[in-house]
Amino acid sequence: NLSWNTTDETLRQAFSPHGQVLDSIVMRDRDTGRSRGFGFVTYGSPDEAAAAIAALNEQELDGRRVKVNMANARVGGGGGGGG
Secondary structure (H helix, E strand, C coil): CCCCCCCHHHHHHHHHHHCCEEEEEEEECCCCCCEEEEEEEEECCHHHHHHHHHHHCCCEECCEECCCCCCCCCCCCCCCCCC
16 A cells, blocks of 8 residues: 555665665556555565564555555465366
8 A cells, every 4th residue: 555656765765764675666567667556675684574564554654554564475386277
């Protein structure tokens, strides 16, 4: 639920006070380039990630109240059904 105005850099700036941000990315639609309304921030340690979640969940970022939580790890190639 990120603002359409949030960029990779503003996401990094918001999360940097809580630890070493290794990567920050706002997910974009591949056809239009518009934000899809969510992103990911990668920290150097689980403790830093937990501190950011505690500090930023349900806070305002670029005019929107954001939900901050731990992402689920993707495992394997996933798979679609066939049929």
